[in-house]
Amino acid sequence: MVGTRRGLVQAAGGLAATGLSGLGLPGVGLSGMVLSGRAAAQPAWPGRPVTIVVPYAPGGGTDIFARALAEGMREAIGQTVVVENRAGANGVVGAEVVQRAAPDGHMLMVATGAHVINRYSMPSIPFDPVKDFTPVSMLSGFPLVLAANARLPFGDIAGLIAAAKAQPGSITFSSTEAATSYAGNSFARQAGITLIEVPYRGSGPQLNDLLAGHVPLGVTSTVAVLQHVASGAVKVLAVTSTQRSALLPQVPTMAEAGLPGYEFNGWYGMYGPPGLPAPLVQRIFAAVQASLARPAIGQRLQELGADLATLGPADFAAFLARDNRRWAEAQAAGLITTAN
Secondary structure, three states: OEOHHHHHHHHHHHHHHOOOOOOOOOOOOHHHHHHHHHHHHOOOOOOOOEEEEEOOOOOOHHHHHHHHHHHHHHHHHOOOEEEEEOOOHHHHHHHHHHHOOOOOOOEEEEEEOHHHHHHHHOOOOOOOOOOOOEEEEEEEEEEEEEEEEOOOOOOOHHHHHHHHHHOOOOOEEEEOOHHHHHHHHHHHHHHOOOOEEEEOOOHHHHHHHHHHOOOOEEEEEHHHHHHHHHHOOEEEEEEOOOOOOOOOOOOOEOOOOOOOOOOOEEEEEEEEOOOOOHHHHHHHHHHHHHHHHOHHHHHHHHHOOOOOOEEOHHHHHHHHHHHHHHHHHHHHOOOOOOOO
């Protein structure tokens, strides 16, 4: 991943470059005139408020991250940046809005890795998640967690497995999209237990029901759950990464809890519509970097468990191609069940 500190230099240079026209200078040759003419022909960005679509319900980890990012971008680009929640169909509804938008940089999307998995976990979607969008930046990677209502009688993975084996099919877990669904079902399969999945439209509604005890378990992100762990309303049984989270050092990994080899990490990425011009993509990426570099924004997100290591457009595109192959192989191996 491209570290945030190195990205700050890129961001500062990228934002500064957007303010230089080079027009009307003496001694400009024919090639310079052509380049200047092309630059002048490009529409200004941002020429109006920028919308970041979050294709999930309000209050979840993606929503929290996107709103913090938008706050920093407003100051970086000197224009209003609004977050619009377009929940539905595991993120497909909101993604389709962005996929059909004009490629002018005024409508973007922040989504999780489920955006890629949807192609393999749903019977049909109206776009190709990789080819029909312009990758702008991977924003953050993070471990998922298996969280439980604090009033449950067990407090660790061993206790959960024992309870599930004592009464098969009696325990439910909540998911929000394809990534958390896959992580939860993979855990149950490897643990040799039966858990009943309850899907939600976002981690906001999911956590409301987890706090109320309507659903005992939830697979979610550190960004979404950390505040509820601090209040004592939720306990985390395990993290899905290979190493413990620095924010939850007392919580074991799945491997430490008795499931060797289990690993699953989530991530947030920013996309634009197809056909977004490369120079504009770089300007948007520079604004993202500048936003995450602001101390108030960066500290807030790091406290919620976001690692703030980013990938630029080219590296993010390469990552998406690898991730797409991973899920294609998982489907071929029968590790992903396509919903009807």
